[in-house]
Amino acid sequence: MNIVIIGLGIIGGSFCKAFxxxxxxxxxxxxxxxxxxxxxxxxxxxxxxGTADSLQKADVVFLxxxxxxxxxxxxxxxxxxKNGAIxxxxxxxxxxxxxxxxxxxLKYGFVFVGSHPMAGKExxxxxxxxxxxYKGASFIITPCGAxxxxxxxxxxxxxxxxxxxxxxxxxxxxxxMIAFTSQLPHVLACAYVMSPSCKNHKGFSAGSYxxxxxxxxxxxxxxxxxxxxxxxxxxxxxDILVENIGKIVDAVKENDKEKLxxxxxxxxxxxxxxxx
Amino acid sequence: MNIVIIGLGIIGGSFCKAFxxxxxxxxxxxxxxxxxxxxxxxxxxxxxxGTADSLQKADVVFLxxxxxxxxxxxxxxxxxxKNGAIxxxxxxxxxxxxxxxxxxxLKYGFVFVGSHPMAGKExxxxxxxxxxxYKGASFIITPCGAxxxxxxxxxxxxxxxxxxxxxxxxxxxxxxMIAFTSQLPHVLACAYVMSPSCKNHKGFSAGSYxxxxxxxxxxxxxxxxxxxxxxxxxxxxxDILVENIGKIVDAVKENDKEKLxxxxxxxxxxxxxxxx
Numbered sequence: 001m002n003i004v005i006i007g008l009g010i011i012g013g014s015f016c017k018a019f020x021x022x023x024x025x026x027x028x029x030x031x032x033x034x035x036x037x038x039x040x041x042x043x044x045x046x047x048x049x050g051t052a053d054s055l056q057k058a059d060v061v062f063l064x065x066x067x068x069x070x071x072x073x074x075x076x077x078x079x080x081x082k083n084g085a086i087x088x089x090x091x092x093x094x095x096x097x098x099x100x101x102x103x104x105x106l107k108y109g110f111v112f113v114g115s116h117p118m119a120g121k122e123x124x125x126x127x128x129x130x131x132x133x134y135k136g137a138s139f140i141i142t143p144c145g146a147x148x149x150x151x152x153x154x155x156x157x158x159x160x161x162x163x164x165x166x167x168x169x170x171x172x173x174x175x176x177m178i179a180f181t182s183q184l185p186h187v188l189a190c191a192y193v194m195s196p197s198c199k200n201h202k203g204f205s206a207g208s209y210x211x212x213x214x215x216x217x218x219x220x221x222x223x224x225x226x227x228x229x230x231x232x233x234x235x236x237x238x239d240i241l242v243e244n245i246g247k248i249v250d251a252v253k254e255n256d257k258e259k260l261x262x263x264x265x266x267x268x269x270x271x272x273x274x275x276x
Numbered sequence: 277m278n279i280v281i282i283g284l285g286i287i288g289g290s291f292c293k294a295f296x297x298x299x300x301x302x303x304x305x306x307x308x309x310x311x312x313x314x315x316x317x318x319x320x321x322x323x324x325x326g327t328a329d330s331l332q333k334a335d336v337v338f339l340x341x342x343x344x345x346x347x348x349x350x351x352x353x354x355x356x357x358k359n360g361a362i363x364x365x366x367x368x369x370x371x372x373x374x375x376x377x378x379x380x381x382l383k384y385g386f387v388f389v390g391s392h393p394m395a396g397k398e399x400x401x402x403x404x405x406x407x408x409x410y411k412g413a414s415f416i417i418t419p420c421g422a423x424x425x426x427x428x429x430x431x432x433x434x435x436x437x438x439x440x441x442x443x444x445x446x447x448x449x450x451x452x453m454i455a456f457t458s459q460l461p462h463v464l465a466c467a468y469v470m471s472p473s474c475k476n477h478k479g480f481s482a483g484s485y486x487x488x489x490x491x492x493x494x495x496x497x498x499x500x501x502x503x504x505x506x507x508x509x510x511x512x513x514x515d516i517l518v519e520n521i522g523k524i525v526d527a528v529k530e531n532d533k534e535k536l537x538x539x540x541x542x543x544x545x546x547x548x549x550x551x552x
Contacts, residue, residue, distance in 0.1 A: 118480070118481065118482040119482055119483075120482065120483070121483075122547075137482060138478075138479045138480065138481070138482070140479070140480065165479060167479035167480065169480075174480070176473070177473060177476065177477065177480035178480060179473075180471055180473035180474065180477065180480075180485075181473075181477050181480045181481035181482070181484065181485040182481070182482070182484050182485070184468065184471075184488075185468075185484035185485060185487070185488040186484065186540075187521065187524050188464055188468065188488060188521070189488070189543060190520075190524065190539065190540050190542070190543030190544075191517055191520035191521040191523075191524055191543075192460065192461075192464065192517060192520075193543050193546040193547060194516075194520040194542055194543060194546065195456055195460075195513060195516050195517065195520070196516075197452070197453060197455075197456035197457075197513065198456070198546055198550075199546070199549070199550065200453065201453065201456065201457050201550075202414075202550075203414045203416070203441060203443035204394070204414065204416065204443065204445075204450070204453035204454060204456075204457045205394065205414070205457035205458070206394040206395055206396065206413060206414070206457070206458070207395075207396070207397075207490075207491075208457065208458050208461035208462065208491050209456075209457040209458070209461060211461070211487035211488065211490055211491075212460075212461040212464060212465070212487065212488055213547065213552070214483075214487055215483075215484050215487075216543040216544065216546065216547050217543075217544060217547035217548065217552060218540050218543055218544050219544075220537045220538075220540035220541040220543075220544050221537060223540055224533055224536040224537040224540055225533075227528055227536060228528065228531060228533055228536065231528055231529075231531065234528060235525070235528060235529060237471060237473065238521070238524075238525050238528065239525075240470075240471050240472070241467055241468060241471065241521075242518070242521060242522070242525065244466075244467035244468075244470040244471070245463065245464070245467040245514070245517075245518060245521075246518070247467075248463050248466065248467055248514075249511070249514050249515075249518065252503055252504065252507055252510060252511060252514065253507075253511060255504060255507065257500055257501075257504055260500040260503060260504065261496045261497060261500040262496075263466065264462075264466050264494050264496035264499055264500055265496040266466065266470055267465060267466030267467075267469050267470060267492040267493075267494055267496075268466075268492065268493055268494050268495075268496050270469040270470065270474055270475070270492065271398075271469060271489065271492050271493035272493065273475070274474075274475070274477075274478075276489070276493060
């Protein structure tokens, strides 16, 4: 198959490298800045550098740009995509993206299947992309009405490059869960490192600090877009979190050991039940 | 030297295994339940199983029990320790422990030097202890007035078993920093997993979830003791954290992209300045 990957950052770059490592598909990379595309070609991460016209020969298109940029690109170039080709995004939000791309798919005759690869790093860009990024990760698919055969093609592609599981869901459930699993930790990490104590942590810190603060090294432009496009579920989770932190704060302030132990035990129990 | 290690959980057990792997010191292990001590002996983690009377031949004593239990043990058995022997604790809090152990050292003639090995796991007990636990970690020492030569002995011991750095500080600075680097992440992790969404996270989660939630698998009895013995610094950090989360919550609720981006950028900048 001819696979076109648009946006060669950590996500798109890792798709390229993984497809080249694990499959024989022909990989066409498109990137806004040509230096990165040339580097990808030199490193063998892609078979050719494409332009919007390359969409004509695509069997599958992976959009690996900022959410709004995915829509803008397809609005502009969607007519070039051939009938029956599969287009998928890789956005961390779905309700704000999928309906628009679905609409464009009906207008232009391609097949839209939403997806979200559950992997990343606290750094961005092609330089940190890698063929093994997706190893064992979950590949979330939001079919948005696409025929099962197209969903199967995308799922098989994901499994062929190392993803460990496929999760089929709706944009609504996706966004609700992502608010908890991904967005909340990013809020927490940023709020955490804002403490004046943070700059002096070295020598006093270990794994707890490292893990909670890791994703504070955030792409603030991307994540503020993701947060605001997913406001309602994120606000729900933030309100729950603030309430639960408040319970622990109260127990500490009241010096109530029994209450505090019971609250911490709740956390312990959740992890135990999940087998983590 | 004869080194007596009291309490063969993850911390004490790892000290035993590390001393056996890296040094030729004679290691005596004391544990409340004899099965664990026997297991440690069988596995070669200690040279002999000790009793309180073993304190008479100790050159260095590591107290690896719950904070209050360290004090209780030395109050009961401190008279057995020989003059000039070094006693150190390994408690995660210092103001509540060091002055009492210092007082007992003056009463009984041993030398007290506080310490806190900055390593651990989200699991407890001898079964998860390991010789490499301290590799590269920071060993915090609170001299509490002990002569430099004793501090040096303890520091050299720590470096000999793999610690990567020694941090000399006061109980006050230790407790203030630990509230941020260690206690706050434990509060956050527990509050985080209390969300009803947590039980459904599988398939929707990746590194962010894993890292923030890791330490929620908490020893609630130990940590509630640690929190309450360090209330003031912990409350200060909790208040700062709640305020900073509040700023992000407000920006999301107000749909203020500029404000939100600026807040996230603060987090990003802190990590960048720290080179993390």
